[in-house]
Structure formats: structure tokens, C-alpha cells
Amino acid sequence: MIAEIGLAALWLAAALAALQLVAGALAVRGGAGSEIAALIRPAAVVQGALASVSFVMLLWVFAVTDLSVKLVAANSHSMKPMVFKLAGAWGNHEGSMLLWVTVMALAGGLIALVERRLPERTMHATLAAQGFVGLGFYAFLLLSSNPFERLALPAAEGMGLNPLLQDIGLAFHPPTLYFGYVGLSIAFSFAVGALITRQVTPEFARAMRPWVLGAWVFLTLGITAGSYWAYYELGWGGWWFWDPVENASLMPWLAATALLHSAGVLAARDALRAWTIMLGVVAFSMSMMGTFLVRSGILTSVHAFAVDPERGTFILALLALYIGGALLLFALRAGTISEGERFSVTSREGALVFNNVMLSAILAIVLMGTLYPLLTEAFDTRVSVGPPYFNPVGAIFVVPMLIVMAVGPLLRWRRDSFERIGREAALVAAIILAALVLVSIIGDVAILPLLSLALAAALAVGSLLPLKGRNLRLLPIATWGMVIAHFGIAVALFGMASERAFSKERLAAVMPGEAAQVGPWTVTLEAVEPVAGPNWTAIEGRMSARYRDGDPTTIAPQARSFWTPPQETTESALITRWNGQLYAVMGDQAAGGRWQVRLWWKPFVTFIWYGGMLVALGGVLALIGRVLSDLKRRSVTRRIAERKAETP
């Protein structure tokens, strides 16, 4: 019964999306039938509610492990802990697509409910576009990936969830990332709406910006969390693998970052109109392409749940329809969007344009590297593209971007001169040089980590320079947001560079009671014991780790064997200090009663994720600042209107 309610709610939500599209189209066209416009906003809100009902019903069948539902039987198990039963609802293809459309419907409902700044006609076009995009994904779910399908005969027991996914990370990482991915659909619909009504104005950018900021914050958090999850769960000690699925989350982030900055220019200075619209289309297109890459089964990875060519073709068709359609609309209308305000090259706008071009170039490089193996496979050559490509080629554009980022915020809008910020620019250059020399003296560091360390130092200082000579208590919240986000990039960059440059690795086979050295750590393997969990057994190595002459800390990395489904995973053990992490992995038994252990000392590696969180915090502050100042502006205009009404 529960599953049927979920399915019915999903069909109704799809019908409302169709209504939203038709009513929106009629309203935008005007003339007869345009009174239907009153239905658009309620339709969007109810659609969001119905999709949520459907998703809650899916959670329900997973919570009670209803084994007559095919999806539950295939992906869950009655003996799993409750948190993984619930999280398992989206740890599979159908469930994750339902999460996708639910977030999309909620986003549409939310803009229908609270967005009052857009001209009504643009709003109708936007909601129609949101309904149109939603409709395709409803069709995909209902026609080829029904999450509520029943089995003719209920299964006796579920097949269990991939053990790599049985981690608390699953509860947070996919939903966060999806809020980001799908939140960008708002930017897409806004862009399409504005293209249809040709109203690309600073007000439009101000209305769009908080939504982009919100999606971007979720995306940032999702990528940061995903990186940390991969780092400790996969047991390889790496935090970014240039895996196509990681790239699929990075590309929308790059586009959304560019969009945020260009929307800022449009909002403040009425320039970059067409470019902002273009980025709005591109950002969500990258989200959809990520879904295509992950869900089509083109890739094999822990993220690809099922290999099903029919689904791949379906998503590819949706992709072609939406991206192609939006780009076609852009091509037809871009010429009619009149040119915005002009600006000098040395100005805030100039720096932001530079940032946008660099981000787009990085996006192009990541995109090509991700698609290249698919392309060569068509010609029967199998290649894999990894760090030797992405790191140096990406750096060619990242480095200039970071340098401009360190001084760009000091420039004034419209027109400025380099002489005015000469002292600050000299300071940044001096820090880069000093850091380069200093690090080269300390040790033998490869060129990329060396450059990154120097740029991180310069950017950390440069990002704080806009605070200089200002009353910190009067500084707008949004400016704090920018400063903290930029500072966060410097922190993350420092962590990445330090991990690359100074990590120590030790691989050893030791007898219980013996010790191994890694960097400043002495790790003694005390004992090796078998342990058991709810749905796994493991070999646990009890180790005591000592940092220099400090007190020993006990850690217990495990090699786990799950039995539903049968799979081995390594559970790494970590000791976090302010200046880095010790990372320990348990291996196999070697000859003569010895055990393999793998140890890493990773100085300042945690800064990568602290940095990511700072960037997200900056986004949150910017969002709060923008919303507050918008509320203020609205109450002021209302009061002016009231006063006018009083004095006729």
C-alpha cells in the first residue's frame, strides 16, 4: 500500500509539472487562456509536496524492509542498521533518481513560494521551464526506473547494500551533492525564463544570485564531504582521484563559481548579460551530464549502480533535449540582449571576467579529460586519464586565476589603475617569491606543490587585504563571505600542496609487538584480533601510535569482510593532530606470522577539508548578507510607497 501511495504521488507530481509547463507557456504567450497563470505557482508548490510524499514513502518501505518491493529486495537487508536502511534508499539508481526529482520539485516549489522580485511574466516562463525539465526526469523515473516496482513473490531476504556504501558518509554526501546539482536547475530555469522574455537586468541577477549561492554552498559541501569520504573509506590515502564521477561533481562547481561571479557583475554593474545567461545554462547542463555519466553505466565505479543501456539512451535523449534546446534558444536570443555597461580592463569587472574565462578554461580541460576515454573507446583504444594530465594542464590556468584572485577584490568597479593597488600587488608578489625561496631551501619539493604552497601563502594574505582600513563592524556580511571563501581556497590549497609535498609513507610487514616508523610517528602493532559487527567480520590490528615522545594513542584499523553481499573493505584508522593526520591501514598476513601494515603521515592534510568548509561558510554568509539587504531594500521601497499614498 505504501509503495502504491508513493507511485501515485509521483504520477500526480508529474501531471502537475505538465500543468506548470502548459499554463506557463499560455501565460507567457498572453491573450486568450492567460488567466490560467494563477495556477502556475500553486501547481509548483503542490508538485514539490507530492514529490516529497513519494520520497517519504520510499524511505518508509526501506525503513520497514518491505521485501515485496523490488528495489528494497535488491539493495537492502533486514539486518542492516537503521541509518543504512534509510540511507540505502538513495544508495541505488532508482532511489537516487527519485531524490533528484524530489529536490528539483522542492526547488521549483520554493521559488514559486518565495520569489517575488522577478517580473511576473519572467516568473511564469521560469516555472514553465522548471516544469519542463522536471517532466523529463519524471518520465525517466516512471517509464524506465520505477522505484516502487513490486515483486510477484516477495523475496525471503534482501541482497544487501554495497559495503563501501555502508558508511555514515552515505547519509550526507549524496543528498548534499544533489541539493547542489539540482539546485542549479533554478539557475537554468531562470536563464531560460529571462531568455524567453528578454528581461536580463540587474534585478534579474539579484533575484537569481541567492539561489545560485545556495546550490553552490551545497555543491561545495558535497564535494568536500565526498573527498573526505573517499579518503578514509577507500583506504588508498588519496583524497582526489580525478575519477570521472568526481569530475562530474567538479564541473558544475566550476561553472557555478563562474556564474556566481558574473551574476555579481550583472547585479552591481549591469554588464556581462549574455555571458551570465550562458553560464546559467552551462552550470545545470554540467549537472545533467554528470548524471548521464554516472547513471548510464558508461563508467564502472562505485557510483555506477547498474549497467543498463536503455537508461543511458533515455538520459542521453533528455540531455540532448534540454541542453540542445537551451543552447538553441540562447543562440536565437543572445543577439537581441542589448549590450550592458562598459568597463575598463583594469577594474573589478575586468578581474572578474578574467576569473570567469580561467574557470571556463579549467572546465573545458576537465571536461575533455573526462570524455576522452569514452571517445577513444569508440575507436577501440582504451586509455585512462589521470593526474599526469589534469594536474599540470589544469595548473596552467589555475595559477594565473589564483594570482588575479589575490588582488582582484582590491580593484574598484568600472575603472581603476594598477598604480592604486601597486603596494598590495607588490606585497602579494613578494610573498610568492619569498615562499618559493623558503620552501626550496627547506626541502626538495616538486614544482606544482611548490607553486601551490607559494600561491596559498599569497592568497591567504591577499584575501584578507580587502579588510584593511575598513571598520570591521560595518563591513557588509556579503563582503565577509567573499573574504572567508577566498581565504578558504588558500587554506585548502595549502592542505593539498602540503599533502603532496611532505607526506611520508611506510609499508612494512611486522610481527605483533614490533614497531614501524613513519615521519615523526612510531607505530607499534600490539595485537591482531578477529572482531565481528552486525553484518561483517574483520581482522583488527590494535596499534599504539606515538608522536615523537608523546603519549601513545591506540588505533584499530580493520580489514572487513561483509557477507551481504560478500565483499572486503579496509577500514582505515586515523589520528588527527592540528598539524596533520596519521593514516593506518591493515593488510594481509605475510610469511612468518608477520602482518602487512601501511602507514602515512600527512602533514596538514586536514586543511583541505577545513578549507572546503570555510569556502562553504563564505557562501552561507554571502547568502545571508544578500537576503538581508534585499529584505531591507524591499521594506524601504514599501515605506516610500506608503508615504506617497499618504500624501496625494
Place this chain on the structure above:
Amino acid sequence: MSAMKAKHQRLVLILLALVALVGAGLLAAYALRNQASYFYLPEQIRDNPPAVGQAIRLGGMVETGSLKTQPDGVTINFVVTGRDRSRVPVRFAGIAPDLFVEGSGVVAEGRLGPEGTFVADNLLAKHDENYMPRELEGMSEDQARTMAEDTTVGLK
């Protein structure tokens, strides 16, 4: 700003953006040709070996009886076999994947050493009941058949 430049600002911006993007694209295309790591079978290594030190992936079967652990307890040596009795010796220092066993398929990431031994940085074996390194799908038919039996237990 000169009047001329201001007049054509939009055009100049578009051109600059295009130049940067096309530049990035060309650079990427050039780098991809050199930096992509190609997949080799043992017979290809024998007939047409890659340059020493170039990052490649090697895929084949682990020869039965060839797996030996060195006295340090962490370095292993084994032989990967391909068609026509082609054999490539491999050295790997690290914790081998749990499902890495003699007689089954493996993909080794690494580079060919000067003495003809393939030095692996990473071994990819069957990861769980659904995951198989994609490269193994392109192996010769008889190998694929053997490997399918070994590595795709539980796959429909």
C-alpha cells in the same frame, strides 16, 4: 579607455574568451595524446613495448605458481600472461587487493622498468561482485571467457 576600444568591447571580450577556450582545448588535446595512460596486453608489450617509464596499464591473467612474496613481506612478484605465451614479470610493493589471486585477471597501473619488469603502483582486481576493471572487457575471447568465470561471479 580609448573610444575605439570601448565601442568594440563586447567583441573584444568575446574574442578573448574564445582565444582562451580554444587555447585550453588545443592544450588539452595535445596533453591528452601524451599523458593518457594506454592499456596494454602482455602480447603488445612483447611485440611493441612502450617507452621505459611511460605510465601505462597492463592487463592479463596472473600465472599460476608465479606469485612470490619477497622477504620484506610487502613486495610481491608475479607474472602476467597473455596470448601466444606472452609473459610480463610484475613487481608490486603494497597491500594487494583482497581478491587478487593466482589464475585470475588483474590490471596493473605502473610503468615498464629498464630491465623489462613492470613496476606496478597499483593493482586493480575484482572489486566486488559487480565491479570489474573495464579494460578487462577488451581482452581476447578465450581470455575473456576464462576471466569472466573468474571475475564476474554473481553478475547477470
